[in-house]
Each structure stands twice: as structure tokens, then as C-alpha cells.
């Protein structure tokens with residue numbers, strides 16, 4: 675059986691991989707996530723997904739390693755995970771009543787250094803809500819650890835007026851693409867263990 679490693683500390687990514695049912699283990703990528711400011715959001719997530727996969731693969735050369743990275747892009751500005759409630763308020767204030775994109779880069783690296791990679795974008799439109807409602811949402815702390823300061827599978831879906839694309843992409847892994855990359859790499863599914 676193939677040794678598959680999810681190069682991630684993200685509980686959201688683990689939850690999505692758990693749903694797929696393939697045996698896997700996780701390792702923290704432990705990489706510097708700084709990228710050139712000249713990079714577009716799409717270039718940044720592709721580069722960081724590969725950087726994470728390569729870092730874990732270097733420690734596990736016989737394994738298959740899946741890395742991912744995600745950014746929010748709104749009116750040309752890039753948003754990542756907020757550091758505190760104030761940063762989360764500022765992020766959501768930019769997103770409410772607007773349309774934004776979530777870009778996720780995914781990189782699958784094999785034992786021989788084979789690379790299978792992709793980029794997926796989802797487009798979301800949020801309702802404009804009152805500052806009081808925003809504060810009530812912030813009280814739920816769904817902003818913690820989430821790029822864009824909301825959880826699409828949680829109460830945050832009440833902010834969502836429109837979603838185009840793979841909903842799982844918003845959570846952290848575009849599973850339609852992840853399955854495509856795994857199948858391209860020769861993974862089989864529903865094996866009896």
C-alpha cells in the first residue's frame with residue numbers, strides 16, 4: 675500500500691482527507707511561507723504548495739506527499755489567516771457585500787520526484803451585514819486559523835450569498851482536483867484493508 679502524507683497542520687484539510695477514506699498520515703511542512711511580493715496570489719499558492727510538499731518529501735523520499743496553500747484575493751488585495759480578532763474584523767469588512775476569490779494550490783509529489791499539481795479558484799459573494807451582526811459572528815471565533823476569517827461549512831455560510839466552484843476548495847482542499855491528481859498518480863480507491 676502506498677505511503678501517503680498530507681503535508682499540513684490544518685484540521686480542515688485533515689477533515690477533508692478523512693472523508694476520502696484513503697489511508698494517510700500527516701506531517702507539518704515547517705516551511706517559511708514568505709514569497710516574493712511580485713508573485714500574484716495564484717503564483718504564491720502554487721509555489722507554497724510545492725514548497726510544503728518538497729519539504730516533507732525530502733524527509734520521506736519513498737512516500738507520496740500532498741501539500742496545499744490557500745489565499746483570498748479581493749479587489750487585488752491578498753488575505754491570509756488573521757492574527758487576531760481585529761485583523762479578522764478588517765478582513766471580513768473587506769469581504770462583506772463584495773465578491774472575492776479563494777485560490778488553492780495543490781502539489782502531489784511521488785517517490786521518484788514525480789509532480790502532479792493544480793490550482794483551483796472558487797468565487798464567493800457575501801451579503802452586506804450590519805456591524806452588530808459582524809461582531810456576533812466574530813464572537814463565534816470561526817475566524818481563528820481560517821484564511822479570510824470565515825468557515826464556509828460553519829455558521830459562516832450565513833454570510834454567503836453566492837458560491838461558484840468546489841465548496842471543499844473554500845475549506846482548504848479542492849477535493850475534485852485532489853482526486854484527479856491522485857488518480858493521475860495511479861492511486862486506487864475503495865480497497866479492502
Ligand SMILES: Nc1nc2c(ncn2[C@H]2C[C@H](O)[C@@H](COP(=O)(O)OP(=O)(O)OP(=O)(O)O)O2)c(=O)[nH]1
Pocket residue numbers: 681682683684685686687702703742743744745755819820821822824825826827844845846
Ligand atoms: N474549516 C475551515 N477552514 C478554512 C476555511 N477557509 C480557510 N480555511 C483554513 C484552511 C487552512 O487551514 C487555512 C489556509 O491557510 P494555509 O493554506 O496557510 O494553511 P495552514 O497554514 O492553515 O496549514 P498548512 O500550511 O497546510 O499546515 O485556512 C473554511 O471555510 N473552513
